Amino acid sequence: MTQPGPQRSATQGQQVxxxxxxxxxxxxxxxxxxxxxxxxxxxxxxxxxxxxxxxAVVWQPGSAFKAAADRFPENARIYMMYPQPLVHWNxxxxxxxxxxxxxxxxxxxxxxxxxxxxxERPTEDWxxxxxxxxxxxxxxxxxxxxxxxxxxxxxxxxxxTHAPQ
Amino acid sequence: xxxxxxxxxxxxxxxIFAAGAAVFCAMMPDPLRxxxxxxLAYCYPLGxxxxxxxxxxxxxxxxxxxxxxxxxxxxxxxxxxxxxxxxSLRKFFTALGESETARLSLNEFEWFLVVIILLCLGTxxxxxxxxxLNDWDGVCIWGIKAKVLYFNTVKTTDYFSxxxxxxxxxxxxxxxxxxxxxVCTVLxxxxxxxxxxxxxxxxxxxxxxxxxxxxxxxxxxxxxSVTVIMASLPALLHYAECGQADVPLMLISGASLFCLxxxxxxxxxxxxxxxxxLMGGALFTKQEGKILLIAQFCAGALSVWLGGPVAHRKxxxxxxxxxxxxxxxxxxxxxxxxxxxxxxxxxxxxTGVSTFRWGEIPTLCKTIIANxxxxxxxxxxxxxxxxxxxxxxGLLTQKTWRHHxxxxxxxxxxxxxxxxxxxxxxxxxxxxxxxxxxxxxxYTLVMLSPLWLLLAKCVNDAWLVWKxxxxxxxxxxxxxxxxxxxxxxxxxxxx
Numbered sequence: 001m002t003q004p005g006p007q008r009s010a011t012q013g014q015q016v017x018x019x020x021x022x023x024x025x026x027x028x029x030x031x032x033x034x035x036x037x038x039x040x041x042x043x044x045x046x047x048x049x050x051x052x053x054x055x056a057v058v059w060q061p062g063s064a065f066k067a068a069a070d071r072f073p074e075n076a077r078i079y080m081m082y083p084q085p086l087v088h089w090n091x092x093x094x095x096x097x098x099x100x101x102x103x104x105x106x107x108x109x110x111x112x113x114x115x116x117x118x119x120e121r122p123t124e125d126w127x128x129x130x131x132x133x134x135x136x137x138x139x140x141x142x143x144x145x146x147x148x149x150x151x152x153x154x155x156x157x158x159x160x161t162h163a164p165q
Numbered sequence: 166x167x168x169x170x171x172x173x174x175x176x177x178x179x180x181i182f183a184a185g186a187a188v189f190c191a192m193m194p195d196p197l198r199x200x201x202x203x204x205l206a207y208c209y210p211l212g213x214x215x216x217x218x219x220x221x222x223x224x225x226x227x228x229x230x231x232x233x234x235x236x237x238x239x240x241x242x243x244x245x246x247x248x249x250x251x252x253s254l255r256k257f258f259t260a261l262g263e264s265e266t267a268r269l270s271l272n273e274f275e276w277f278l279v280v281i282i283l284l285c286l287g288t289x290x291x292x293x294x295x296x297x298l299n300d301w302d303g304v305c306i307w308g309i310k311a312k313v314l315y316f317n318t319v320k321t322t323d324y325f326s327x328x329x330x331x332x333x334x335x336x337x338x339x340x341x342x343x344x345x346x347x348v349c350t351v352l353x354x355x356x357x358x359x360x361x362x363x364x365x366x367x368x369x370x371x372x373x374x375x376x377x378x379x380x381x382x383x384x385x386x387x388x389x390s391v392t393v394i395m396a397s398l399p400a401l402l403h404y405a406e407c408g409q410a411d412v413p414l415m416l417i418s419g420a421s422l423f424c425l426x427x428x429x430x431x432x433x434x435x436x437x438x439x440x441x442x443l444m445g446g447a448l449f450t451k452q453e454g455k456i457l458l459i460a461q462f463c464a465g466a467l468s469v470w471l472g473g474p475v476a477h478r479k480x481x482x483x484x485x486x487x488x489x490x491x492x493x494x495x496x497x498x499x500x501x502x503x504x505x506x507x508x509x510x511x512x513x514x515x516t517g518v519s520t521f522r523w524g525e526i527p528t529l530c531k532t533i534i535a536n537x538x539x540x541x542x543x544x545x546x547x548x549x550x551x552x553x554x555x556x557x558x559g560l561l562t563q564k565t566w567r568h569h570x571x572x573x574x575x576x577x578x579x580x581x582x583x584x585x586x587x588x589x590x591x592x593x594x595x596x597x598x599x600x601x602x603x604x605x606x607x608y609t610l611v612m613l614s615p616l617w618l619l620l621a622k623c624v625n626d627a628w629l630v631w632k633x634x635x636x637x638x639x640x641x642x643x644x645x646x647x648x649x650x651x652x653x654x655x656x657x658x659x660x
Contacts, residue, residue, distance in 0.1 A: 031397070035550075038402050
């Protein structure tokens with residue numbers, strides 16, 4: 001036979017705990033506002049803007065990379081000199097299907113050290129033989145050269161022979 | 166996004182749903198056993214899974230994605246599946262489930278909860294339609310893969326063999342990039358805004374699935390409350406917009422877990438086949454899918470050990486082995502292909518007991534706890550609100566979840582979290598909040614699926630105590646224990 005006294009007191013304890021749990025859940029439900037802020041902020045910052053403006057708002061470098069990529073024909077093959085990791089990685093996406101590479105030797109470029117050790121200045125013959133159309137040099141703010149006979153002289157200019165500080 | 170593209174984007178999504186409906190009909194002897202919303206919701210992750218691997222195989226053979234070919238194949242499969250099951254498409258998408266009865270009208274509180282869910286999902290959808298691809302992982306890992314698969318094929322691209330592209334992890338699975346490429350194929354152009362239409366669909370479908378699953382075990386106000394907490398979770402709303410594979414993995418592995426849990430509760434084989442197929446999709450979504458397969462397999466094994474009669478253990482273990490085999494076989498083409506990709510180790514290089522950083526365990530624990538408790542992350546976005554303290558409170562104060570099959574859910578979480586923690590301990594990455602917070606947030610999202618069910622169970626117990634007269638509480642608890650976690654009255658009231 002059940003003992004009414006102890007069971008009743010245990011039940012009261014359970015009820016208090018139940019109230020606390022339900023109250024906590026209610027508080028959490030009422031915090032929906034914090035989650036809602038993220039999409040609302042996005043909408044208010046992007047509403048009424050053109051696509052490229054929105055791209056610049058959500059991530060300004062992305063907009064710059066895309067604008068740079070659009071200057072090249074879709075079949076361009078671009079060799080990058082003095083690459084920086086984030087610039088190289090983003091260019092691979094934004095320039096695709098244009099080929100972007102920083103290596104003549106199929107080398108691994110993953111860590112900052114590997115980028116710091118970059119030393120793969122292409123020769124004119126190699127660029128032409130492999131069908132490259134442009135050279136993009138990130139040293140001193142960045143320059144673009146079309147690959148054509150005589151580019152070797154430009155690539156071998158003394159100011160281009162040292163890696164950037 | 167130009168509004169003129171919207172019909173095409175919706176068509177791309179509809180094809181995914183149709184592919185899922187074909188699989189659902191093919192695998193379910195009685196599709197109407199599931200509720201209407203649940204049927205519809207399962208079609209999406211099933212469709213992702215069903216389309217992803219054939220797309221990979223055709224791409225491996227050198228075929229580009231083709232709208233007409235995919236649509237035709239899906240249409241034929243759907244017609245064949247519905248004819249075999251003798252269920253018309255109209256009935257499949259509109260008929261009430263066998264267990265569904267006339268709708269009860271919602272009270273004010275429930276309407277309030279529904280409005281919050283719609284508000285969160287609606288604003289996220291609108292925001293996703295405005296913001297082009299922008300986050301680091303989205304662009305440099307998943308976006309580049311999608312672009313490669315759109316402009317090239319697995320056979321013709323040199324993407325997987327260029328060491329300088331190691332930064333983008335060429336060995337990561339391709340289901341999600343294929344889906345982005347699929348939307349762009351339907352659009353007829355590369356559109357890194359238009360393809361993101363899939364992102365809010367992930368969140369919407371997961372919300373529907375979670376609610377439908379919870380309603381099987383808990384009363385409606387509790388199911389709605391937990392669904393609100395999920396749908397308004399700041400971290401989830403934030404990452405649902407990003408072009409990463411974490412939310413898709415959360416959806417597919419969560420759907421798999423919900424089916425597995427149904428098998429653990431009711432031992433219905435058809436639920437297990439769905440779980441297995443979806444787990445195959447999870448394996449092809451992220452490498453984390455391998456951890457999830459092991460975790461969910463172990464939870465299933467625990468449920469066989471604890472929850473079934475001894476005489477049936479062999480049979481249930483056999484079913485469970487078949488579950489694992491189906492998942493692995495579905496993902497096998499990718500797993501074999503992945504073996505051929507050179508992994509230029511970086512952060513996760515040097516695995517093994519010898520490189521296990523035992524001394525870093527306290528730092529890792531401190532970081533994990535901080536991740537769960539901090540209200541804002543380092544870029545000032547709210548994370549989890551007070552989800553984890555509330556969950557802990559529920560788990561400590563309520564008792565019925567400590568029985569089969571609910572314990573299996575906790576095991577899935579523990580094994581998943583433990584495996585991720587162990588991976589970090591054998592890696593070279595710095596284990597501080599500053600270095601790891603964003604990664605931890607995304608891993609945590611995928612771990613939440615079992616916790617939603619446990620939270621709902623705890624809240625439901627508290628709800629029953631609150632709703633029932635004091636004298637009947639003890640009887641209810643006894644009933645619940647006897648019924649292995651959910652009592653008959655609970656099931657009845659949940660309906």
